[in-house]
Amino acid sequence: MIDRASVVVVGGGIVGSAIAFNLLKMGMKNVCVIERSYVSSGSTGRCAGGIRQQWSSSMNVKLAMRSVKLFEQFEKEVGMNIEYYQGGYLLLAYTDSESDDFVKNVKMQKSQGLDVDILTKHEIKEKFPFINVEGVKLGSWCKSDGHANPQIANIAYAIAIRKMGGEFITHTTVTGIDVQNGQIVGVQTDNGYIHTNTVIDAAGFESPKIGEMVGITIPVYGERHQILVTEAVNHFLDPLVINFNHNYYVRQTRHGSLIMGQGDVNPAPGEDIGNTIEFLEEMSEKMVRDFPIIKNVHIVRQWSGAYDMSPDAQPIIDESKSVSRFIYATGFSGHGFMLAPAVGEAVAEMIIYGRTVTTDISNLKMDRFAIGIEREHNVV
Ligand SMILES: Cc1cc2nc3c(=O)[nH]c(=O)nc-3n(C[C@H](O)[C@H](O)[C@H](O)COP(=O)(O)OP(=O)(O)OC[C@H]3O[C@@H](n4cnc5c(N)ncnc54)[C@H](O)[C@@H]3O)c2cc1C
Known part of the structure; x- marks a missing residue:
């Protein structure tokens, strides 16, 4: 293993990988992901x-719009087909207050240049005849939204990082960070010591543990979300459909399987990523009601994972005030995959230029919790 790096990124998920990729792309050498x-x-x-x-928050719209631009050129830039498909996203509203929120959000999203529309119940039925629209008041529709395969995207970044001369070290745990007079001097791992003056904490829902290593508190916690996949069926579902009222999302993969999930009703904060039979029962009931077309489709697998939740459901991206060049990018609250390309770019700019250039993310800093900030509401 190497013993010196200009930057050590802790965590090789999509966020850490996107940051390392962008650092290398901007010309930095000796970048290392652990x-x-x-x-x-x-x-x-x-x-x-x-x-x-x-x-619902303008910051998330801005970051996501930049990410979509980067996803559109991902295959060319990063070098792998990640099954990116812009089939749109349809959000369904069932109550008057939800409808008012959708109308308000669409106005704000349009003001940022997003091509997004409100659909009437009739328009939803015409466009997507397989959806049971009973109780639906209206929908919010954006055709440039979509989906991709997150594992392939993560692997694509890791391969690109190695090709560009970076280190991507797996099966190695960061166990400590040495700091002298407010400056980082090195990172301890269970596989050796790396001298560095810059650490990026991209450890997802475990990012607070990395923060503790340098004495800072990161207000992020894990929250279990369950998800399942069905057998493959003929393609019928272009958009990803979100139903906040019935608490689910569903999309179809390129292969034909349906992937769907919901937020647990009472998720205990923590690291539990177990599965429950109740989830399967609840999802099946909702799906058969809202998508009768799939009532005979078999479930083949279920799993769960943790959202890295922040207090306002928006990312926390900042440099520590007490430890120079300790940077954290965490708290993605269920939307870190889609934001990763833009976040990778912004964090790399922070490190190389000392400020963001492409997307201003200054209101994602930690001090927002002291002054108050709008909460993101559109989370399942
Ligand atoms: C069921 C479910 C559905 C989701 N759906 C979506 C979606 O549709 N769209 C979307 O955008 N987002 C979605 N998300 C959220 C998304 O998965 C996350 O926001 C995103 O993956 C976060 O990426 P990350 O790189 O920060 O974290 P991770 O992928 O968790 O990576 C962090 C890495 O850090 C490593 N690590 C931790 N501690 C150490 C250590 N001490 N030393 C070395 N390595 C360490 C871990 O092993 C891990 O691989 C979903 C999440 C779940 C659970």
Whole structure:
């Protein structure tokens, strides 16, 4: 293993990998990613792969719009087909207050340049005749939203990082960070010591543990979300459909399987990523009601993973005030896959230029919790 690096990224999920890739792309040498297990073993490998720009917070809209631009050129730039498919996202509203929120959000999203529309119940039925629209008031529709395969994207970044001369070290755990007079001097691992003055904490829901190594508190916690996949069926579902009211999302993969998930009703914060039979029963009931077309489709597998939740459901991206060049990118609250390309670019700019250039993410800093910030509401 190497013993010196200009930057050590802790965590080889999609976020850490996107940051390392962008550092190398911007010309930095000796970039090193340390991953405790295999590539995509964390939340990234458990994720549904949805990529949407329809958010309630303007910051998330801005970051997601930049990410979509980068996903559109991902294959050319990073070098692998990640099954990226822009089939749109349809969000369904069932109550008057939800409808009002959708109308308000669409107005804000349009003001940022997003091509997004409100669909009437009739328009939804015409466009997607297989959806049972009973109780639906309206929908929010963006055709440039879509999905991709998160594992392939993570692996694509890891391969590109190695090709570009970076180190991507797997099956190695960061166990400590040495700091002298507020400066980082090195990183301890269970596989040797790496001298460095810059550490990026991209350890997902475990990022607070890396923060503790330098004495800072990161207000992020794990929250279990369950998900399942069905047998493959003929393609019928272009968009990813989100139903906040019935608490689920569903999409179809290129292979034909349906991937669907929901937030647990009472998720205990923590690291539990077990599975329950109740989830299968609840999802089946909802799906048969809202998508009668799939009532005979078999479930083949279920799993769960942890969202890295922040207090306002928006990412926390900042440099520590007490430890120079300790940077964290975490708290993605269920949307870290889709934001990773833009976040990777922004964090690399912070490190190389001392400020972001392409996307201003200054209101994702830690001090927002002291002054108050809008909460992201569009989370399943
Ligand atoms: C069921 C589910 C569905 C989801 N659906 C979507 C979706 O549709 N769209 C979307 O955008 N997002 C979705 N997400 C969220 C998304 O998966 C995460 O936001 C994203 O993967 C976070 O990436 P990350 O790189 O920060 O974290 P991770 O992928 O968890 O990577 C962190 C890595 O750090 C490593 N690590 C931890 N501690 C150490 C250590 N001490 N030393 C070395 N390595 C360490 C871990 O092994 C891990 O691989 C979903 C999540 C779940 C669970």
